[in-house]
Amino acid sequence: MEKRMINELLQQARTDAPSVTALAADLIRIPSRGGIDDYEPVLAAIEDWLKPRGLRHRRLHSPDGKAVAILIEVTGDRPGPVWVLDACLDTAPFGDETAWSFSPTAGDVSNGFLRGRGAADSKTAAAMFCHIAAAISRQSDQLAGNLAVLLDVDEHTGNFGGAMALMTAIAPAAIAGAMIGYPGHEEVVIGGRGVFRARLHVHGSAGHSGSSKPNTANAVSRAARLVTAR
Known part of the structure; x- marks a missing residue:
C-alpha cells in the first residue's frame, strides 16, 4: 500500500x-x-x-x-x-x-x-x-x-x-x-525559528553584603548561576 x-x-x-x-x-x-x-x-x-x-x-x-x-x-x-x-x-x-x-x-x-x-x-x-x-x-x-x-x-x-x-x-x-519551501532536496531539516521569551522568578534569602556569614542562597547569586548554566 x-x-x-x-x-x-x-x-x-x-x-x-x-x-x-x-x-x-x-x-x-x-x-x-x-x-x-x-x-x-x-x-x-x-x-x-x-x-x-x-x-x-x-x-x-x-x-x-x-x-x-x-x-x-x-x-x-x-x-x-x-x-x-x-x-x-x-x-x-x-x-x-x-x-x-x-x-x-x-x-x-x-x-x-x-x-x-x-x-x-x-x-x-x-x-x-x-x-x-x-x-x-x-x-x-x-x-x-x-x-x-x-x-x-x-x-x-x-x-x-x-x-x-x-x-x-x-x-x-x-x-x-x-x-x-527552502532550496535543496537532499534532506528534510526539522528546526525552529523565532524568539521565545520567558520570565523567571528566582527566590533566595536576603543578606547584607558586609556580613561575616555570607548567604549562599542569595537570589542574585542563584540568578547568576541560572543564566550561566549550560
Missing part, C-alpha cells in the same frame, strides 16, 4: 513538473525584491493561476492595510488539524546587475537549471505548493483537516508580515505543523 502510494505521488510529480517549471518561470520574470518592487504584479500572477483551478484563496494584510501574503485554503471533509506549506514570493535584491551573466529575471531553463532571482528562494517552492494544493483539493473528500498554503511577500524585508498575518487568519492552536 505504501509503495503504491509513493509511486502514485512520483507519477503526479512527473506529470506536474512542466507546469511547475512554467509557473515558477513566470514568477521569476516578475521582479519582486523585498522592500524595492511593487508586489501587486506577482500577487496578481498567482491569483490568475489559482482562479481557473477553483482554489479558494484570499489576501492577508498587515495592520496598516498592505497586502503581505496570499493564503490558499483546502478544507477536508473530516475534522482535523491544519498543515501549512510556506514559501515566499518576494526575493533578495539583484545586487550588481552588471556582474550577472544572465538577466536576474531571465526565467529560462539553461543546461537543466531554471535561472533567475527567486528560482531557489523560493518561487519554485511557491509554484510546487500551488500544484500540491490543486492536487489535494481534488481529493478533499479524503482529507481529515485542512491545508493552508502561505505565499509571503514580506519575508526578505525581515518583517515576516505574512507569517504574522497567518496567526490572525488561522487559530495558532489548530496548526499541527508548517513546512517551508
Whole structure:
C-alpha cells in the first residue's frame, strides 16, 4: 500500500513538473525584491493561476492595510488539524546587475537549471505548493483537516508580515505543523525559528553584603548561576 502510494505521488510529480517549471518561470520574470518592487504584479500572477483551478484563496494584510501574503485554503471533509506549506514570493535584491551573466529575471531553463532571482528562494517552492494544493483539493473528500498554503511577500524585508498575518487568519492552536519551501532536496531539516521569551522568578534569602556569614542562597547569586548554566 505504501509503495503504491509513493509511486502514485512520483507519477503526479512527473506529470506536474512542466507546469511547475512554467509557473515558477513566470514568477521569476516578475521582479519582486523585498522592500524595492511593487508586489501587486506577482500577487496578481498567482491569483490568475489559482482562479481557473477553483482554489479558494484570499489576501492577508498587515495592520496598516498592505497586502503581505496570499493564503490558499483546502478544507477536508473530516475534522482535523491544519498543515501549512510556506514559501515566499518576494526575493533578495539583484545586487550588481552588471556582474550577472544572465538577466536576474531571465526565467529560462539553461543546461537543466531554471535561472533567475527567486528560482531557489523560493518561487519554485511557491509554484510546487500551488500544484500540491490543486492536487489535494481534488481529493478533499479524503482529507481529515485542512491545508493552508502561505505565499509571503514580506519575508526578505525581515518583517515576516505574512507569517504574522497567518496567526490572525488561522487559530495558532489548530496548526499541527508548517513546512517551508527552502532550496535543496537532499534532506528534510526539522528546526525552529523565532524568539521565545520567558520570565523567571528566582527566590533566595536576603543578606547584607558586609556580613561575616555570607548567604549562599542569595537570589542574585542563584540568578547568576541560572543564566550561566549550560
